[in-house]
Every structure is written in structure tokens, then in C-alpha cells.
Amino acid sequence: AQKVTQAQTEISVVEKEDVTLDCVYETRDTTYYLFWYKQPPSGELVFLIRRNSFDEQNEISGRYSWNFQKSTSSFNFTITASQVVDSAVYFCALSEAGSGGSYIPTFGRGTSLIVHP
Amino acid sequence: KAGVTQTPRYLIKTRGQQVTLSCSPISGHRSVSWYQQTPGQGLQFLFEYFSETQRNKGNFPGRFSGRQFSNSRSEMNVSTLELGDSALYLCASSLADQGVVNEQFFGPGTRLTVL
Numbered sequence: 001a002q003k004v005t006q007a008q009t010e011i012s013v014v015e016k017e018d019v020t021l022d023c024v025y026e027t028r029d030t031t032y033y034l035f036w037y038k039q040p041p042s043g044e045l046v047f048l049i050r051r052n053s054f055d056e057q058n059e060i061s062g063r064y065s066w067n068f069q070k071s072t073s074s075f076n077f078t079i080t081a082s083q084v085v086d087s088a089v090y091f092c093a094l095s096e097a098g099s100g101g102s103y104i105p106t107f108g109r110g111t112s113l114i115v116h117p
Numbered sequence: 118k119a120g121v122t123q124t125p126r127y128l129i130k131t132r133g134q135q136v137t138l139s140c141s142p143i144s145g146h147r148s149v150s151w152y153q154q155t156p157g158q159g160l161q162f163l164f165e166y167f168s169e170t171q172r173n174k175g176n177f178p179g180r181f182s183g184r185q186f187s188n189s190r191s192e193m194n195v196s197t198l199e200l201g202d203s204a205l206y207l208c209a210s211s212l213a214d215q216g217v218v219n220e221q222f223f224g225p226g227t228r229l230t231v232l
Contacts (some may be wrong), residue, residue, distance in 0.1 A: 012132060023167075044225050045223040050219065073122075081148070095217050102173040103173050103215055103218050105162045107161070109159050110159065
């Protein structure tokens with residue numbers, strides 16, 4: 001079973017629309033970390049946000065907001081008033097402790113967001 | 118501040134050869150992680166080094182190895198290349214120990230093609 005599921009393979013919107021990217025994760029650890037990254041066409045991954053398992057506060061950063069809900073094991077990402085520059089592949093990731101006590105990050109398959117002008 | 122740099126950017130090798138990729142982290146960052154990205158398997162974690170010690174390791178065969186030098190620069194090596202090793206190899210650096218649970222800064226990647 002996938003540990004991080006991004007069910008939306010591709011989303012296409014028109015500029016100024018709001019869009020939500022879904023992320024569902026699976027872990028037995030009580031301490032874990034969740035991330036969102038953006039990979040624009042240039043290829044370089046860009047860190048967007050990190051959340052630890054003890055901090056369920058939602059966060060807003062400009063047009064970006066994140067909704068972390070442990071009850072549903074979800075960490076969704078919303079872009080408000082999307083812009084063409086938001087076009088990229090977005091990855092959700094989970095870091096949890098492996099059997100040896102070290103942390104192993106697992107990435108979802110990514111959601112390709114296309115924003116049309 | 119200069120970002121994470123990776124060399125070379127593109128590489129073509131044949132099956133059975135070995136390859137060494139290099140990563141220079143952001144100045145002051147002591148954690149370096151490596152990732153493999155392929156269309157089939159997606160993004161997968163290889164390993165992380167901090168202060169010349171391997172801190173975390175993903176589920177890859179022993180053909181994949183790495184090391185970190187005292188100046189925090191890191192190299193990864195893949196021996197006995199297979200066609201399936203064709204991928205974009207990404208390096209990331211972090212200020213913190215356990216970079217994989219903190220903010221990481223990624224380089225542009227090395228595109229390896231195995232023929």
C-alpha cells in the first residue's frame with residue numbers, strides 16, 4: 001500500500017480559480033513529518049512547508065494554505081486565485097522513522113497542476 | 118548565497134560501468150541528502166549524510182553508495198550500472214541534522230542515462 005497517496009494525477013484550471021491538491025498518508029508512527037514541495041518545469045524541487053505530527057494548526061502563506069487533519073490522515077494544499085506561475089508538479093511527502101530509527105522520506109507520485117491564462 | 122550545485126548536469130554511461138555524481142551544498146549546510154527520480158518509481162530517497170556520517174538510508178541495493186567530505190561536499194557512486202538506473206539524481210542540503218525532517222534546498226539534478 002502506498003504511504004502517501006496523491007490521487008489527482010493532473011489538475012487543469014483557469015487563472016484566478018482556487019485549487020486544492022489532496023494528500024492522504026499512512027503511518028503507524030506517532031512522530032512524523034509532512035511536507036509539500038513544488039517542482040516547476042526547470043526541475044528543481046522547492047520546499048513549501050513542513051508540519052510535524054503534533055502540530056495540527058492550519059497554515060496560510062499568501063495565496064497558499066494547508067489543512068492538516070490527523071483524523072483523516074490528510075494534508076491538503078490549497079492555492080487561492082491561481083496564477084500561471086503556479087503551474088508545476090506538486091509533491092506531498094512523509095518522513096517517518098524506519099526500523100533502524102532513522103528517518104525515511106516517502107513521496108507521493110505528484111500532482112501536475114496546469115494553470116491556463 | 119550560492120545554491121546547491123550538482124555536477125555533472127548530464128551523463129551518459131553504458132551498462133556495467135560505474136558513475137560518480139557530485140554535490141556541493143549551500144555554504145554552512147552540513148546535511149546532504151540524495152534522491153532518485155524516475156517516471157516509473159517517482160521520487161525515492163537514497164541516503165543522507167551529516168558531518169561525514171550516513172544518518173539515514175533508503176531501500177536501495179548496495180550498488181548505490183555515498184560519502185561526505187569534511188567540507189560537506191558529497192558524492193554518490195553507482196557501480197555496475199543497469200538500464201533501470203537511468204534517472205534524475207537530486208541532491209538536497211539542509212542546515213539541520215536530520216535534513217529529511219527539516220527544510221531542504223535542492224539542486225538542479227544530474228540526468229543519468231544508461232545505455
